[in-house]
Amino acid sequence: MSRRFVVGKMKTPGTGGKDLRAGYKYSMITTREETSLKQNTTTKPDLEPETFRPNLSEQSDLLQTDQIEKLAKNLPPRTVGYPWTLIYSTAKHGMSLKTLYRSMTGVDTPMLLVIKDSDGQIFKWTGDNMFFIKGDMDSLAFGGGGGEIGLWLDGDLYHGRSHSCKTFDNHILSKKEDFYVQDIEIWAFE
Template identity: 65%
Template sequence: MDAVMRVIEGVSRMRITTKEVKSKHGPTIRTDLGPETLRPNLSEPSDILQMDQIEKLAKNLPPRTIGYHWSLAFSTNKYSMSIKILYRAMQGLDTPVLMVIKDSDGHMFGALASEPFKVSNSFYGTGETFLFTFCPDFELYRFT
């Protein structure tokens, strides 16, 4: 089964694709993986994130995304600041999305959403969803 995760930078998004490794008891999760195993393969360089920041995020992504290929799906540097264009880019997707935002002061923060962003009258997401910041240091905020 192919799995995909998307990333939004600036508002920019990367897509991750790989085959899930499953045992007869469900997904196999290894805790002894080295940094090179967790380092995602980017389809193009990030306009915002440095490699150490990418590695910090990758270590905290859901186990089902380990080893996925990331490809940029949306960036304000390429597609403007339109939320309509962002929502349009999300249509038809059924994968996790990593949104990374850099504000005018240079602070970086974002969220992992378990499904693509969409207009909704209610909340959505799962226990995989989290917020993060790199200012002043990397911090992760899981759901409660």
């Protein structure tokens, strides 16, 4: 099992309980759904707003369609309606914090970082502090407070560590405190 860090109904016309076909010898009343099925087409259910189905520059290796839709619903309003552009992926660019930083150079938009290890889960900001992200050439850290870091990655993007922290009020994000990174993707909203 792998974890990722980081979320239509059809109305059928009713007949009011009456059998409308009774008394009709040669004609039959059918619903739109029945007619569509006979014509080998299906009626489309009401779709959710397109704002929750973002346009991705390419397919994600880490996120499934339902996960992308859940994430899109929970992202800040300023990201809604913008296409997701993949700016970094360990599968394409290799495992290097320096390469990750280089790929982000000149990008001045909100970004989404997706990390996959052998376990993992999603967490949210509590509002208790502003310790979102700290990075240098040796490591990248997310969240803090109480002397702990919510998520820490080494400079090779190979080793990670997770603790509970006040920023996200999270449990550790892996089954173990220390873990190995399998893949990372960074998406920009531009």
